[in-house]
Amino acid sequence: KQEVTQIPAALSVPEGENLVLNCSFTDSAIYNLQWFRQDPGKGLTSLLLIQSSQREQTSGRLNASLDKSSGRSTLYIAASQPGDSATYLCAALNDYKLSFGAGTTVTVRA
Amino acid sequence: DVKVTQSSRYLVKRTGEKVFLECVQDMDHENMFWYRQDPGLGLRLIYFSYDVKMKEKGDIPEGYSVSREKKERFSLILESASTNQTSMYLCASSFSLAGSVGQETQYFGPGTRLLVL
Numbered sequence: 480k481q482e483v484t485q486i487p488a489a490l491s492v493p494e495g496e497n498l499v500l501n502c503s504f505t506d507s508a509i510y511n512l513q514w515f516r517q518d519p520g521k522g523l524t525s526l527l528l529i530q531s532s533q534r535e536q537t538s539g540r541l542n543a544s545l546d547k548s549s550g551r552s553t554l555y556i557a558a559s560q561p562g563d564s565a566t567y568l569c570a571a572l573n574d575y576k577l578s579f580g581a582g583t584t585v586t587v588r589a
Numbered sequence: 590d591v592k593v594t595q596s597s598r599y600l601v602k603r604t605g606e607k608v609f610l611e612c613v614q615d616m617d618h619e620n621m622f623w624y625r626q627d628p629g630l631g632l633r634l635i636y637f638s639y640d641v642k643m644k645e646k647g648d649i650p651e652g653y654s655v656s657r658e659k660k661e662r663f664s665l666i667l668e669s670a671s672t673n674q675t676s677m678y679l680c681a682s683s684f685s686l687a688g689s690v691g692q693e694t695q696y697f698g699p700g701t702r703l704l705v706l
Contacts, residue, residue, distance in 0.1 A: 522679055
C-alpha cells in the first residue's frame with residue numbers, strides 16, 4: 480500500500496524567501512506525482528504533474544522534481560508572496576489510485 | 590475551464606438520516622471520484638467510477654454507496670449517517686487517456702463540509 484508523507488506539516492517564511500516542500504512515497508512504481516494547492520475551506524487546485532519518466536516540471540515560479548528511485552519529490556516556490564499561503568499536497572498515482580500526503584501548510588509573512 | 594460542482598457547501602444531518610451528496614462535472618470526463626478529507630489523515634478515496642453505471646471501491650467504502658446514472662453526475666450516499674462520517678467530502682473528475690484510469694490530473698470540486706449530529 481502506498482504511503483505518502485509530507486514534512487514539515489507547517490512552515491512560516493518571510494515574503495521573498497524561497498520555499499522548499501518535501502514529499503516522500505514508499506512505492507516507486509508510480510505513473511505520476513502530482514502537487515496540489517488547497518486554500519482554507521476550498522477544493523484542490525492542480526499545480527504540477529510529473530510523469531514517472533520525467534525528472535522535473537516547471538510552471539512560472541514553481542518547480543517540482545521527482546526522484547523515483549529514492550521515493551522523493553520536492554516542490555520549489557521561488558520568491559514567495561503572501562498569496563502563496565495555502566496548504567500544499569502531493570499525491571502519488573499507482574494504477575488508478577491517487578494516494579495523498581497530509582499536506583504542508585505554508586504561511587508567507589508580509 | 591473544467592468545472593466540478595457539488596450540490597452543497599455545508600450540510601448538517603442527524604444520526605441515522607440518509608444523506609445524498611451530488612457532484613456534477615461539465616467536461617465529459619470518464620472518471621469521477623469521491624474522497625473524504627480529515628485533519629492529519631489527508632484525502633482518502635471512498636469510491637470511484639470509470640464509466641456510467643460502473644463503480645469501484647476505494648480505501649474506505651464502508652458506510653457509503655455511490656450512483657452514476659449519467660456521465661456528468663456522481664452521487665455519494667450515506668445510507669444511515671453516523672457521527673464518524675462528519676468530514677469534508679471532495680469530488681473529483683479526470684479524463685481517461687487511452688483507456689487507463691487516472692493518468693491525467695484530477696479536477697476537484699469545492700467540497701461539502703458535512704456535520705452529523
